[in-house]
Amino acid sequence: MYAVITSGGKQFKVQEQEIVTMERIAGEAGAKITFAEVLAIGEGAEMKYGNPTVEGAKVEAEIVEHFRGPKVIAFKMKRRRGYRRRKGHRQELTKVRITSIA
Numbered sequence: 001m002y003a004v005i006t007s008g009g010k011q012f013k014v015q016e017q018e019i020v021t022m023e024r025i026a027g028e029a030g031a032k033i034t035f036a037e038v039l040a041i042g043e044g045a046e047m048k049y050g051n052p053t054v055e056g057a058k059v060e061a062e063i064v065e066h067f068r069g070p071k072v073i074a075f076k077m078k079r080r081r082g083y084r085r086r087k088g089h090r091q092e093l094t095k096v097r098i099t100s101i102a
Helices: none
Strands: 002-007 010-015 019-023 032-035 038-042 059-068 072-078 083-089 092-101
Touching: 002 032, 010 019, 010 092
Parallel strands: none
Antiparallel strands: 002 010, 002 038, 019 092, 032 059, 059 092, 072 083
């Protein structure tokens, strides 16, 4: 059985005991969290789709760790002008283990 949840403006297809990387979630490592915005739940012919969310469905998870993603470089240049700008960014991310889908 799997579920489709939303977090940080993105949608994730999750199953039990799966580890998912998503944008930073408030809380310490080891804390329990609940995703109430479940868009779809079930498997095969038993799928239930929400409009926009499935009533009474929830996904429980545990925060595994917080970390920073790889560095992304934004580089601008105009040829023959001597104009160059370089800017780096690292996204704050969280690994989450899905414990139950109900």
